[in-house]
Amino acid sequence: MEFKSAYLQGVYDTVCKRNSGEPEFLQAVKEVLESFEPVVAQKPELVEAGIIDRIVEPERFVQFRVSWVDDAGKVQVNRGYRVQFNSAIGPYKGGLRLHPSVNASIIKFLGFEQCFKNSLTGLPMGGGKGGSDFDPKGKSNGEIMRFCQSFMTELCRHIGPDTDVPAGDIGVGGREIGFMYGQYKRLRNEHTGVLTGKGLSYGGSLARKEATGYGLLYFTDEMIRCMKNESLKGKTVVISGSGNVAIYANEKATELGGKVVAMSDSNGYIYDPKGIDLAVVKQLKEVERARIKEYVNRVSGAEYHDGCRGIWTIPCDIALPCATQNELDADSAAVLIKNGVMAVAEGANMPSTPEAVAAFQKAGVLFGPAKAANAGGVATSGLEMCQNSMRYSWTFEEVDAKLKDIMINIFHNAFNASKEFGSEGNLVMGANIAGFMKIADAMLAYGVCY
Numbered sequence: 022m023e024f025k026s027a028y029l030q031g032v033y034d035t036v037c038k039r040n041s042g043e044p045e046f047l048q049a050v051k052e053v054l055e056s057f058e059p060v061v062a063q064k065p066e067l068v069e070a071g072i073i074d075r076i077v078e079p080e081r082f083v084q085f086r087v088s089w090v091d092d093a094g095k096v097q098v099n100r101g102y103r104v105q106f107n108s109a110i111g112p113y114k115g116g117l118r119l120h121p122s123v124n125a126s127i128i129k130f131l132g133f134e135q136c137f138k139n140s141l142t143g144l145p146m147g148g149g150k151g152g153s154d155f156d157p158k159g160k161s162n163g164e165i166m167r168f169c170q171s172f173m174t175e176l177c178r179h180i181g182p183d184t185d186v187p188a189g190d191i192g193v194g195g196r197e198i199g200f201m202y203g204q205y206k207r208l209r210n211e212h213t214g215v216l217t218g219k220g221l222s223y224g225g226s227l228a229r230k231e232a233t234g235y236g237l238l239y240f241t242d243e244m245i246r247c248m249k250n251e252s253l254k255g256k257t258v259v260i261s262g263s264g265n266v267a268i269y270a271n272e273k274a275t276e277l278g279g280k281v282v283a284m285s286d287s288n289g290y291i292y293d294p295k296g297i298d299l300a301v302v303k304q305l306k307e308v309e310r311a312r313i314k315e316y317v318n319r320v321s322g323a324e325y326h327d328g329c330r331g332i333w334t335i336p337c338d339i340a341l342p343c344a345t346q347n348e349l350d351a352d353s354a355a356v357l358i359k360n361g362v363m364a365v366a367e368g369a370n371m372p373s374t375p376e377a378v379a380a381f382q383k384a385g386v387l388f389g390p391a392k393a394a395n396a397g398g399v400a401t402s403g404l405e406m407c408q409n410s411m412r413y414s415w416t417f418e419e420v421d422a423k424l425k426d427i428m429i430n431i432f433h434n435a436f437n438a439s440k441e442f443g444s445e446g447n448l449v450m451g452a453n454i455a456g457f458m459k460i461a462d463a464m465l466a467y468g469v470c471y
């Protein structure tokens with residue numbers, strides 16, 4: 022038995038049977054169900070209404086062919102996905118990932134997590150996720166455009182501003198959203214807030230680009246203030262990744278007084294004991310789309326090491342995994358703990374393995390789980406939807422202030438739920454339960470309609 026509750030064990034066994042061969046999805050479901058032990062004990066009405074049985078099954082899962090023509094005139098075929106996991110509290114909302122590793126398991130794990138994360142923001146958004154196994158690396162602009170147009174030609178049948186509002190994720194930034202939005206507008210002949218992460222000239226929100234990274238730091242700052250009575254000032258920070266989340270996490274960590282000494286990409290990591298020069302990283306990653314290795318040719322005194330896991334051997338006070346799922350395992354967690362890490366907060370989705378999370382919790386390291394700590398991106402996407410509905414734009418400062426409020430509330434909601442359900446300070450449990458309760462309330466109100 023993996024669960025204390027026979028009911029939860031039964032739910033999990035069914036999920037395993039229905040989704041065999043989908044390890045990431047099963048990992049995500051297991052982690053959430055483990056948090057529900059006290060809910061099942063205290064809220065029998067939710068068990069009776071089958072809320073947990075229903076919440077682990079997506080409302081809809083769409084898989085489709087994406088054909089496009091490469092620069093050599095050859096037809097290429099990829100697989101596209103959209104999972105519409107739960108719409109109890111609002112339209113489905115969640116990003117699109119373009120990466121060769123994308124498959125049904127990854128899309129479902131991300132869509133499942135997204136339901137709780139979106140609920141935690143306090144905004145009316147359900148959970149969804151999508152993407153394709155298309156690899157944007159090394160593709161020309163024209164190839165990216167043709168892929169995105171073909172992808173949207175099918176996806177547009179399933180989405181809409183009041184139905185499902187996708188956004189970016191790994192491999193989908195402003196350029197890809199532009200190509201997809203243009204195609205949606207052309208096919209539907211309408212200008213609506215059907216995607217978020219849009220450019221400012223056609224309905225995007227100020228501060229969306231910065232939101233996940235900034236939000237991660239607002240959350241981390243509040244977590245260490247409330248739980249350790251400390252601040253980011255003077256803290257050494259290690260951030261994995263050098264994409265959208267990592268870059269703006271670095272920017273805000275530095276602004277709050279921390280010193281970021283390491284970043285990475287999927288080939289290796291850089292260590293700069295003086296503190297990373299973020300302008301150089303932005304130039305490399307946002308402008309030149311170059312490898313992080315190039316940093317050492319531009320900044321003296323910095324080191325480059327092949328392989329990304331080594332980044333966790335650098336001593337730090339705060340570790341922020343911002344690259345991808347399962348990038349921080351038990352061995353890396355042990356080294357971080359030995360080196361005296363005080364707090365870990367997840368910028369990426371599920372970057373820490375279950376063994377790593379357990380090790381941090383056992384060692385008393387503050388741990389901010391992804392669905393709370395990185396919710397700033399989707400929260401600001403929610404604010405972009407608000408602005409699109411009003412046909413109005415807020416200033417950067419207005420959006421940033423709302424984002425900060427939302428992140429501070431998320432921390433307190435997760436913390437309070439951990440207290441209420443008997444595990445004070447366990448933010449994994451707190452975030453799962455706080456996110457779940459709002460969805461469960463709405464599902465109870467609807468009766469058994471789907």
Ligand code: NDP
Pocket residue numbers: 189190191192193233261262263264265266267285286287288329343344345346348368369370395396398399
């Ligand atoms: P980007 O594509 O902008 O950047 C991803 C970064 O992670 C790159 O530096 C990439 O390196 C690195 N990376 C990717 N795969 C691996 C790997 N297997 N091992 C090591 N490094 C890897 O993505 P984002 O910054 O947008 O997303 C990062 C994470 O944050 C994802 O888990 C995403 O789901 C999550 N997230 C993103 C949000 C957003 O608003 N963007 C919102 C909430 C969560 P390389 O260039 O070499 O591939």
